[in-house]
Every structure is written in C-alpha cells, then in structure tokens.
Amino acid sequence: MRRALFVPAAAFALALVTVGSAVAGRAPAGAPAIDAHAYLVVNAVTGDVLLSKNADKHRAIASLTKLMTIDVALQRLDLNQYVTVSKLATEAGEESAHLRAGERIKVSDLVRAALIQSANDAADALAGAASGGDLKLFANWMNDEAQQIGLKHTHFVRPDGLDAPGQYSSARDITRLAQWVMGLPVVREDVRMRTGMISRGRRLSTWDDLLGVFRGVVGVKTGHTDEAGWCQVALMRRSGLQIYATILGSPSRSQRNHDLAALLRFALSRYQVVPVARVGDSLTKVETAYGHGAVPVTVSRSLTVSVRTDRPLVEKLILPRRLALPVRRGQHVGNVRVYSGSKLLGERELVAMRSVGKPGLLGKVGWYGKQTIHNLYGWL
Numbered sequence: 001m002r003r004a005l006f007v008p009a010a011a012f013a014l015a016l017v018t019v020g021s022a023v024a025g026r027a028p029a030g031a032p033a034i035d036a037h038a039y040l041v042v043n044a045v046t047g048d049v050l051l052s053k054n055a056d057k058h059r060a061i062a063s064l065t066k067l068m069t070i071d072v073a074l075q076r077l078d079l080n081q082y083v084t085v086s087k088l089a090t091e092a093g094e095e096s097a098h099l100r101a102g103e104r105i106k107v108s109d110l111v112r113a114a115l116i117q118s119a120n121d122a123a124d125a126l127a128g129a130a131s132g133g134d135l136k137l138f139a140n141w142m143n144d145e146a147q148q149i150g151l152k153h154t155h156f157v158r159p160d161g162l163d164a165p166g167q168y169s170s171a172r173d174i175t176r177l178a179q180w181v182m183g184l185p186v187v188r189e190d191v192r193m194r195t196g197m198i199s200r201g202r203r204l205s206t207w208d209d210l211l212g213v214f215r216g217v218v219g220v221k222t223g224h225t226d227e228a229g230w231c232q233v234a235l236m237r238r239s240g241l242q243i244y245a246t247i248l249g250s251p252s253r254s255q256r257n258h259d260l261a262a263l264l265r266f267a268l269s270r271y272q273v274v275p276v277a278r279v280g281d282s283l284t285k286v287e288t289a290y291g292h293g294a295v296p297v298t299v300s301r302s303l304t305v306s307v308r309t310d311r312p313l314v315e316k317l318i319l320p321r322r323l324a325l326p327v328r329r330g331q332h333v334g335n336v337r338v339y340s341g342s343k344l345l346g347e348r349e350l351v352a353m354r355s356v357g358k359p360g361l362l363g364k365v366g367w368y369g370k371q372t373i374h375n376l377y378g379w380l
Contacts, residue, residue, distance in 0.1 A: 191219025
C-alpha cells in the first residue's frame with residue numbers, strides 16, 4: 001500500500017454510485033461458467049463490474065417487475081392506508097396471496113405479499129389502488145420512473161411481471177432498479193424475510209432460496225415465467241462489501257441458485273480485507289512549534305477496508321506541516337483517506353498520541369536564540 005502525505009486541503013466531493021460498464025474481453029481467471037441468458041455482478045459501493053454477459057440485452061424479467069411496481073405505488077399510497085382489492089386483481093393468476101375481491105387490506109400487507117410471496121394479485125391490487133383501476137396509466141408511470149432513474153433498456157406493460165408483448169428489461173437495468181428500491185426501508189425489511197404473515201392469517205413464503213443459506217445475502221427479488229425463465233437479483237453484504245448479482249433466463253430454479261451462489265463466491269474472491277490502521281498504531285509523526293519534538297498520530301477508530309486483489313491501495317494522510325502548541329492527547333489533527341484508484345474506500349480522523357505543552361516566554365526566547373545561532377553557522 002502506497003502512502004502519501006498532504007498539507008490541509010478542501011474535502012473531495014464524491015459522486016453517487018452508478019453501475020458502470022464492463023470492459024470487453026475475456027472473462028477473468030477463475031470466473032464460473034454460468035448457464036443463463038444474461039447476468040451482471042457489480043460492487044455497489046465502487047460501481048466496479050466484476051463479471052457480465054449480455055448485460056444490456058432486452059429480456060423478459062418476470063416478477064422482478066414488482067420492484068418497480070412497489071416503487072411507483074408507494075409514491076402514491078401510504079403504507080398504513082387501507083385499500084379495496086378489485087376483482088381484476090384477484091384474476092391475475094399464477095402466484096397468489098389469496099386476496100378476495102372487495103376486501104379491505106393495508107398497503108403494507110400488499111407490499112409484503114408482492115415481495116415475499118411474489119403474489120401477482122398483490123401487485124395488481126397495489127397498481128389498481130394507486131391508479132384508480134387504470135393499469136395502463138400505472139404502466140405509463142412505471143416507464144416514466146424508469147427514465148427518471150436511468151433505466152435505458154426497460155419498458156413495462158403490466159405491474160405483475162407476467163409475460164406480455166413489449167415488456168422487458170436488462171441485467172444492468174434490473175441491478176440499478178434493485179439498488180434504487182433498496183433505498184426504501186420497507187423493501188429492505190421485507191426482502192430479508194423467508195416467511196411472513198398478512199391479514200386473515202395468510203402465510204407468505206419466499207422464492208429466494210439463498211436467504212438464510214448463503215451468508216450475507218439480504219434479498220432482493222426472484223421471478224419466473226415461461227418466457228423469462230428463472231431470474232433473480234441478489235444483494236450480498238459481507239466483509240465490508242455490497243455486491244449485487246443479477247441473473248436473467250436461467251433454465252431451472254436449481255441452476256439459478258447454483259449459478260447465483262457461484263457469482264457471489266467469485267465476487268468475494270476478487271477482494272481481500274485489509275486492516276489499514278489500528279487505534280494505537282503510529283501512522284506518522286508531525287513536528288511541533290518551538291522544537292518540542294514530533295508528535296505521533298494514530299486513528300480515532302480502527303479502519304479496515306475490502307479492496308480488489310488486482311488493485312493497489314493508496315493511503316493519503318492530510319496533516320499540517322507543524323502543529324501549534326499546546327497539543328492535547330486525543331486532539332484531532334488531521335485525516336487519513338484510503339483510495340483504490342479514484343474511489344474513496346474509507347476515512348478516519350487522526351489524533352495526537354501524546355500531549356505537548358505551550359512553552360513560556362523563556363522557552364520561546366531560548367528556541368529563537370538556538371535558531372539564530374544555527375542560521376549563523378549555516379551562513380558561515
């Protein structure tokens with residue numbers, strides 16, 4: 001790891017994470033063979049694409065659609081609001097939360113059923129309640145939202161994700177959509193649940209087979225139709241990493257699970273956890289005024305980062321050239337920032353490891369006298 005020392009400077013401005021494009025070429029060494037039409041693996045913090053295939057190709061996405069349905073519906077409905085289930089919603093078919101036409105149900109129950117059970121009737125009930133029963137209008141809202149959040153290869157026709165002409169997305173867009181929707185607390189909570197309950201004692205069960213099985217997986221959504229095949233977007237939080245892996249068009253549920261786990265393991269293999277600095281370890285020393293010696297500095301809290309195995313770390317120490325006196329032990333004197341390329345991986349305050357008092361008048365006079373003599377000898 002390279003270290004650089006900097007005098008005080010303005011703070012760096014960091015852009016929001018976006019999903020970058022993979023570099024064309026051969027797959028990295030050790031990359032797994034994946035049996036799916038498209039996939040993408042990305043570091044959500046840095047935006048690094050670790051592995052991809054057909055990431056921008058248009059594909060049917062099945063119930064991954066429900067991520068957008070919930071995003072749009074919750075812009076118009078309150079979680080604690082009660083809505084009436086329409087007859088049309090109960091006729092959606094396939095996966096169901098067994099809703100009844102005319103029943104009153106909380107929006108939060110519909111969201112939970114759509115996310116955990118992937119219930120089509122719940123998704124259509126949300127869309128109908130938000131749009132006054134106009135599902136075509138709701139689909140238009142979904143497409144407007146897709147444009148707003150930068151989904152360039154996506155078009156929606158219906159809110160439940162059942163196969164329909166003209167409805168498609170891509171692995172890259174679905175990954176971006178998942179990142180966006182995981183900004184909603186209710187989504188983050190519900191997608192972590194293997195089972196759940198809604199009104200009338202109806203029990204929900206997830207289709208996400210990696211939850212509670214693959215350490216660190218915290219969601220996000222699965223989907224399956226005849227046209228889409230088996231699909232999933234997963235988020236893994238582990239070892240300081242946030243990794244999204246999206247698979248579209250796997251031939252079977254078991255193959256999807258196997259390949260998704262392989263992609264996540266590959267992502268983990270591309271990083272190593274590096275302890276950059278520990279409390280009590282001196283990173284450097286800073287001179288003090290009046291020749292009172294250098295003060296060692298350490299971090300206020302230990303710093304550990306996860307870094308790509310193929311990229312070096314750069315540690316930047318932002319410190320003054322000289323510390324004014326007095327200095328107190330534990331006093332904030334600067335910062336350390338750790339970068340991988342241009343990406344900031346972590347930052348900590350730097351604090352003094354010992355105290356140094358301010359000299360009195362005689363001490364200052366003595367120091368200036370020594371400096372004068374030293375300068376005279378230098379001239380001679």
